[in-house]
Amino acid sequence: MSRWRAELVQTAFEARQFPEPKFPEIALAGRSNVGKSSLLNALIDQKIAHISSKPGKTRSINFFEVASGGSPFTLVDLPGYGFASRSKKEQDQWRKLIEKYVSSRQNLSLVIHLVDFRHGLLKNDVELQEWISALGVPMLTVFTKVDKIARGKRKGELHKYIKSGLKSVDVPILTSTEGKLGIDELRTFISAYLEE
Template identity: 45%
Template sequence: MKVNTAEFIISAVASAQYPQDALPEIALAGRSNVGKSSFINRMLNRKNIARTSSRPGKTQTLNFFKINEQFYFVDVPGYGFARVSKTEKEKWGKMIEEYFVGRDPLRAVVQLVDLRHPPTADDKAMYEFLKFYHIPVVIVATKADKISKGQLQKHQKIVKETLGLQSGDSIVLFSSETGQGKDEAWKQLLAQIKRD
């Protein structure tokens, strides 16, 4: 996939602010420190179109990035670690749920999990939520470069089993450092973008 143009469009907190051009959207969900921004930057070949932060929970809005004038990546607030009030977390939860359940152009969700650790209860809840609403999901296991080749299968199996991965859903082993899994991730995402 050749990315010719990639631009940040808007940070939205309500549906009235979402882009109205009806282009397909791929949402990115994951724990606060799972590497969503690094994933976006690597996929788009941009240094920091999505700002990475050492402080988890920085994304507090739905951030729309338009790619090749053809589709969007939508970065949603991370779940888990963010040091914010319970009220704030509930507000995010409502915003994300409304977006996932009610957004017509949404084609799929990339759920990022950290390959080094078993998926958390939050990861499992997110996967089950997506399955419940029949939202196509692509599991991307980040930080694959931090695991020795001999251990990759074992870690992949733990992710599959912990999430209770359903048949038809696969895991892309990904590294934003080395670019491992980038082509495979694009292949899966483009297949979702192209479906009607």
């Protein structure tokens, strides 16, 4: 597979800053600190999305245009939700921004919902899944930080999570940006999904 090259084209703190829809969009959503920006950097093999060990790093919606071997598309890094130590007002602002984006964006093809493999879906993850599927937006569940779970336990954990009722267009992908696990698999999934 040819290498993906990405460029940050827009940072939006409010809906009027969203760029004109241009290419199909794939958005990364999930709780604060789950690894959205890290996974985006791993996918494009460039360090352009900002990462922090402190939750609440990404406060805006960031649009990255990607040139791949196939048709171009846009990866969208969303701010995280569920970060309790931010003020209620700030949390509400982010939630509204994410809701506005997901509910109004005509060129949104897929939401990749990132979930920490150690914790599974927490209450606000379940709420997000229900809300997105009610909007009719396709969603793929991707587990992150899989390196934190022993190899021998991974299959069992995955089955447990699947059984608990995930809303995902396909079998969830297990990823780790530390061990570079599942990154190629996710790239292949995205390319194939966009070709459909």
